[in-house]
Amino acid sequence: MSHSTAINSLQPSPGADSQPGQCRTGWIGQVCTALVNSRAIGGLVIKELFRRKDFYALFVLTALITVILGSVNFFNEAHIVRYLKEICLFLIWASSLVIAITTTARQIPSERESRTIFPLIAKPVTRTHVVLGKFLGCWQASGLTLVVFYLFFGVVSGTREHHWPIGQYMQTITLHWFMLGVVIAMTLLGSIVFAAPSSNNTITFIVTVGILLVGRHLNKLALQFHEPAQSIIYSIYFALPHLELFDVRDLIIHDLGAIDVLVWLAALGYAAVYTALFLVATCLLFRRKAVN
Amino acid sequence: MAQNWLRKAGSVDAILKIENLRVEYKSREASHGIKVALRGLNLSIDSGEVFGFLGPNGAGKTTTMNVLLGFVPPTSGNAFIFGTSVRDPIARQRIGYLPELTYYYKFLSAEELLRFYAKIFRIPKRETEQRIDSVLKLVELEHARKRPIKTYSKGMQQRVGLAQALINNPDLLILDEPTSGLDPIGRMKVREIIQRLKQEGKTVFFSSHELGEVETVCDRVAIMNAGELRTEGRVADLVSRHQSTLEQIFLDIIEYKAAA
Numbered sequence: 201m202s203h204s205t206a207i208n209s210l211q212p213s214p215g216a217d218s219q220p221g222q223c224r225t226g227w228i229g230q231v232c233t234a235l236v237n238s239r240a241i242g243g244l245v246i247k248e249l250f251r252r253k254d255f256y257a258l259f260v261l262t263a264l265i266t267v268i269l270g271s272v273n274f275f276n277e278a279h280i281v282r283y284l285k286e287i288c289l290f291l292i293w294a295s296s297l298v299i300a301i302t303t304t305a306r307q308i309p310s311e312r313e314s315r316t317i318f319p320l321i322a323k324p325v326t327r328t329h330v331v332l333g334k335f336l337g338c339w340q341a342s343g344l345t346l347v348v349f350y351l352f353f354g355v356v357s358g359t360r361e362h363h364w365p366i367g368q369y370m371q372t373i374t375l376h377w378f379m380l381g382v383v384i385a386m387t388l389l390g391s392i393v394f395a396a397p398s399s400n401n402t403i404t405f406i407v408t409v410g411i412l413l414v415g416r417h418l419n420k421l422a423l424q425f426h427e428p429a430q431s432i433i434y435s436i437y438f439a440l441p442h443l444e445l446f447d448v449r450d451l452i453i454h455d456l457g458a459i460d461v462l463v464w465l466a467a468l469g470y471a472a473v474y475t476a477l478f479l480v481a482t483c484l485l486f487r488r489k490a491v492n
Numbered sequence: 493m494a495q496n497w498l499r500k501a502g503s504v505d506a507i508l509k510i511e512n513l514r515v516e517y518k519s520r521e522a523s524h525g526i527k528v529a530l531r532g533l534n535l536s537i538d539s540g541e542v543f544g545f546l547g548p549n550g551a552g553k554t555t556t557m558n559v560l561l562g563f564v565p566p567t568s569g570n571a572f573i574f575g576t577s578v579r580d581p582i583a584r585q586r587i588g589y590l591p592e593l594t595y596y597y598k599f600l601s602a603e604e605l606l607r608f609y610a611k612i613f614r615i616p617k618r619e620t621e622q623r624i625d626s627v628l629k630l631v632e633l634e635h636a637r638k639r640p641i642k643t644y645s646k647g648m649q650q651r652v653g654l655a656q657a658l659i660n661n662p663d664l665l666i667l668d669e670p671t672s673g674l675d676p677i678g679r680m681k682v683r684e685i686i687q688r689l690k691q692e693g694k695t696v697f698f699s700s701h702e703l704g705e706v707e708t709v710c711d712r713v714a715i716m717n718a719g720e721l722r723t724e725g726r727v728a729d730l731v732s733r734h735q736s737t738l739e740q741i742f743l744d745i746i747e748y749k750a751a752a
Contacts, residue, residue, distance in 0.1 A: 240611040244597065251599045315595035319656065322561040322589035322666075323612045324581045491563055 234332060237325050241333025242340060249303055249341045259345070262295040263352050282453050285357060289449040292349045293376070297408060300342045300380045304387035305400040307334040308486070317491050327491075328483045335388055335479060342380045346373055357452075367458040368451040375464070378471035379446035383408050385478035386441075392485045411443045441474040507664050507695045508537040508560070512569035515555050515719075529555040531719045532569065537697055537712075539663075542690045544706040544727075545699040547716035548746050553699040554592075556716075557668055560697075561589055573664060585613070588657030592668040594649035598642035602633055602652050605641065606659050613660040627655040630685065647678040654685060665689065667698035671705060683709055703739045713738070717746045 265288070311317040311330070321327065350373050358364045383404070390400040414421075415437075422433035445467055450456055458464075513533040516526050530552045537543045547553050558564040560571055560578055576583040596605055603624050610620040628634045631651035636644065641652060650670070657665060670686070671679040679702075686696055686709050700706050706713060707727055714724035722745045723730065727738060734741045 236614055237612055240608055243611075244600075244608055247604075248597070248599055314598075315591070315593070316597055318561075318563065318591055318595055319589060319609075319653075321563065322584060322587070322591075323609065323660075324583075324585045325612060326581050 233324070234326075234329055237329040238332040238336050241320075241325075241330060242335075242337030245303070245307060245334060245337025246341045246344070249299075249337075258295055258299060259348070262291050262349060265291055267352060267356055281360070285453050286449070288353055289452065292346075292353065293447070293449070296342060296346055296349065296376065296380060297383065297405070299345055300338065300384050301387050301404050301408070302401055303341060304334070304338040304384045305391055305397040305404065307338065308388065308391045309395075309397045309400075312491060321491065327486045331388060331479060331483050331486055335384060335475075338384045338388075339377075339381050342384065343377050346377055346380070363455070365452065365455060365458075368455070371459055371464055372448050372451055375446040375448055375467055375471075378468050378475075379443050381475045382441050382443060382471050382478070385475045385482070389478050389482045389485070392482055392489060408443065411440055412447065413444075415440060415442050416444050441471070446471065506536045506572075507539050507541075507574060508535070508697060509572045509575075510535040510556070510560075510569070511571070513556070513559060513566050513571055514568045515552075515559060515564060516567045529719055530559075530566075533716075533719075533721055535714060535721065535724070537695060539695055540690070540693050541711045542686065542696040542709055543698070544710035544713040545697065545716070546701075546703070546706060546713055546742060547699075550718075551716040551746075552719040553716055554668065555719075557666060557699065560666060561587075586660070586662050587664045587666055588660065588662035590650075590653045590657040590665070590667045590670050592672050594641075594646070594653050596641050596649070596652060596656070599640060601638050601640055602628060602644075602655065603637045605652065606656060609656050609659050615660065623659055623661070627658045630658070631655045632681070647674050650674055650678065650682070654682065662694070664695045664697065667696065669700055670698055671700065671702060679705070703742060707738050715742055715745045722746070 308330070311320070317330070320330065350369060354364075354369055386407070387400065387404045390404050391397065394400040394403065418433055418437035418440075422430045422437065425433060448459065451459070510533050513530050514528070515530040516528050519525060519527045533552070533556060535556075545553050545556070555564065559566050560573065562578055562581065562584060565579070571578045573583040573587060578584075597608075600608065606624045606627065607620060610623065615623065624637075625634075628637050631654050633648060633651055633655065636648060641649060644652065650673075654670070657667070667686075671682050674682065683705060686698070689696060690709070710727055712724065712726050713730065715722045723741075725733075730741055731738060734744070736744070
């Protein structure tokens with residue numbers, strides 16, 4: 201085909217939406233555009249994650265350990281089986297945190313470093329769309345990873361025990377996924393604040409693990425201090441997202457039965473609020489930051 | 493349809509209008525204070541023109557493009573594309589941008605990259621595939637459409653850039669040194685494409701250091717120096733007015749003095 205023929209075929213076909221930006225106006229149009237752009241950018245994040253080799257290395261390693269430990273049954277001893285299940289679930293938690301934090305931390309810095317952000321925002325894309333897209337992509341990718349991990353674990357564990365607590369699994373996965381949403385949003389905020397992805401990785405990981413381990417004890421710790429330290433520690437206790445609330449591995453390990461639906465929904469709402477707060481802060485900071 | 497849209501936007505002829513544009517940067521070194529990159533730039537580009545934007549390094553060409561593309565907010569003044577302020581992202585719905593260097597997702601193939609950008613422009617799926625075929629034929633990358641971009645040569649990457657700039661069938665193309673770093677054949681191909689686009693009635697705004705290339709393809713040129721517009725006009729008019737070549741005019745305007 202000659203150049204001119206090729207250019208001729210670039211002309212919009214009759215009836216085609218050649219000016220798609222016009223088709224919707226007002227805030228509905230803006231929301232619609234934000235959704236379309238965020239989904240497109242999110243799709244890119246997922247594609248990148250699944251084309252990287254480090255993801256597969258971690259995935260295969262965790263899956264392998266899960267399969268081996270989950271299938272071992274020493275003398276039908278329930279305590280040992282529970283202990284092995286606990287190790288497997290701990291591995292799933294650790295892997296999911298590593299995947300979520302490392303994937304998210306490099307998103308915006310790598311866009312800026314490789315300068316792919318320029319052709320992107322030269323399109324009708326705002327920085328808010330970029331942040332939302334990156335969040336959606338990382339969150340979806342984490343969700344997919346969780347489904348695969350828990351599916352492995354559930355199938356192995358279920359075939360040994362002949363017991364399928366689907367309700368508990370659903371609640372555990374959703375709570376875990378929403379907790380990762382908070383962590384991902386926090387990491388995105390970190391990627392705007394800190395210059396290097398490595399420092400963001402380290403700081404976010406320490407903060408997350410810190411919240412998981414000592415978050416619930418901060419109020420007791422505050423009682424041991426005098427003012428103003430006591431008020432400061434109390435403020436931190438009430439302000440930080442209590443990620444430990446989402447750690448319901450015991451539901452599966454000890455077969456404790458499902459959580460009340462209202463409590464489960466309230467926990468998801470709690471995570472959604474913190475995620476939104478972190479995302480708003482990220483968007484506001486990113487809008488003020490020079491892209492070059 | 494395009495004409496109606498232009499009328500609604502308030503301007504039929506001036507596709508791109510820059511009014512008293514000033515851009516200041518805070519210098520990284522405290523002793524330098526504020527650096528003025530653009531000082532009250534006024535420019536207007538009409539529909540169907542190929543406009544060359546010239547100037548030495550640091551003249552303010554890239555800053556102007558950065559403002560037009562929404563990378564940098566203007567300190568004062570404004571710029572309009574199709575009558576819409578560049579502060580509004582929708583102003584970029586009908587433009588295509590080719591950066592000086594290739595900045596694309598290297599893990600994607602050419603067709604995946606084009607599909608991604610088509611999604612952003614909300615081009616319907618069936619039309620997307622047609623357009624991908626067309627632009628890849630135009631830039632002669634059909635044979636490599638499924639290969640990851642990281643395996644492409646520099647010339648091929650520049651052509652992918654041109655393909656992505658054309659995916660939305662833009663009415664205005666902003667090209668930042670489109671032939672930079674290309675071999676003579678690559679340059680010729682890019683020049684040919686620009687000329688074909690001109691024949692199709694597209695408006696092209698491009699910066700370049702290649703004065704011969706500018707002379708060949710441009711209807712009008714503007715020459716910048718130290719953040720100010722020094723001259724603008726039709727190439728033939730400038731040449732006859734100054735009784736000199738475009739290169740000599742450029743050197744005179746930027747007050748270049750050859751070493752004795």
